[in-house]
Amino acid sequence: MTVQSLLKHWREVGLPGYAQFDNDMIFHSTHRYPDSLGRVIRVCLSLGVVPVFVPPRETGFQGMIESYNGWCQAKVWSRFQHHDLPDLQVHSDKYVEALLKQRAARIEAAPDRRPFPGDWKLNLKKRPSGRLVYLRRSNGKSEVELLGRTRALGQIWPSRLVRCEVDLEDDKIRFYTIRRKGTTGQPKILEVDYRLPNGGFQD
DSSP states (O other), X not given: OHHHHHHHHHHHHOBOSEEEEOSOHHHHOOSSSSSOOOHHHHHHHHTTOEEEEOOTTOSXXXXXXXXXXXXXXXXXXXXXXXXXXXXXXXXXXXXXXXXXXXXXXXXXXXXXXXXXXXXXXXXXXXXXXXXXXEEEEOOTTSEEEETTEEEEOSSOOTTOEEEEEEETTTTEEEEEEOOSSOTTOOOEEEEEEOOOOGGGTOO
């Protein structure tokens, strides 16, 4: 359902450069097996959309969507007595339409989106290409959890934010230090070889 909702939305409004997700299994797939990419990620990659995963268990990065969820609960869910699911959908659609009008200027100023390719088909057996971004916070030993594995950063950067870029075309993972106050300077501190195993993307 998540995949179908994404595809429906992107067909209507175009493809973004990136899509931000939290680390729920709905988006990332199982956390039980290392080097595993779920269907949502593979849909993004096949359409040239960069999936970006926020740091687990940290507030702030998902502030905009959490604010939207809160307003939706207040303005739609709690405000009306819904007789059935179609009735709820009617109220939800009205709320979204009003919100789009309210934010028209912001939407107009946003980066242009690419048209959805008319001949696109998802091939789950094809090796994924493109790039994934994981924002992670290192532990006290300057290590980060990434794709089900613990990776040492190679230098002292304990309990700090790190941008991890998984490049599936160059078979590399690159690690950059970042600060929430001043994210323009993000020096690369480590680059390692990485090739996604075949079992990580086959259904």
